[in-house]
Amino acid sequence: MAEQIAIQDRIPDNHCFGCGPDNRQGLQIKSYWTGDDESRCEFTPRPHHCAGPTHYLNGGIIATAIDCHTICTAIADGYRQAGREVGGGEKIWFATGRLDVQYKAPAPIDKPVILEAKIVERSERKTVLHCTLSSGGRLCATADVVAVRVPDKW
């Protein structure tokens, strides 16, 4: 795989807590295409991203990373379907319609987590994705996400 620029580093005006490149108090996750319909993100938590016990990653942070990884994949796919580079021409924007996370095992706070998303359905109005989150080779969460196309003025 050739060196790529992260999807989030091409999306214009993205101030998002989960993935805005300039949101210094945010997670700043980075997503990359790994196939036609597949993308990957590796995220290293910080200590304050913990759950009740300090050795596990917070479930809300897991949901946030999944949300941003899948929505940015949908945005990048929107540009791809339009035959344009991410950020080129008229802005394409998706918002989360549904985020359904199933937690399978706790993820340690001191290891990176790997998110792998796959587009399972796309239409004019929405893109449906499946995502897994694993840590050290162990599946920690799966998720089904509906990304809804929203106007640029959103």
Add this chain to the structure above:
Amino acid sequence: MAEQIAIQDRIPDNHCFGCGPDNRQGLQIKSYWTGDDESRCEFTPRPHHCAGPTHYLNGGIIATAIDCHTICTAIADGYRQAGREVGGGEKIWFATGRLDVQYKAPAPIDKPVILEAKIVERSERKTVLHCTLSSGGRLCATADVVAVRVPDKW
């Protein structure tokens, strides 16, 4: 309703990003009982909790607040069912099994959001809750959450 201590301020050893009272970079949400099976939380976002556009609250932060509000309600209910004050005696701990959030409308970043949770089912092993999140009287998200009882050593 008499003055209450927040559920999170009674749960011992809670360092959670979403609701740990001492997690300074966290959300520090506070939940209160409003009925036998119902609880309420008012959360005021900070500017960096934004979505892609800076005027909306991030969907991951919405999921995080819902996660913590419902799980802490399940924990408090666990103590109640055991006939004890939250934090009294043997620790009771729940983790998120499933977090299914349906987003209905964007929530402005500059207004508090109100979360209202209701316990819809409880058994030895799990507690099921429904939760709404609204802003300025407008419903922004609904969620169904499965809280799973986990051992104290979790």
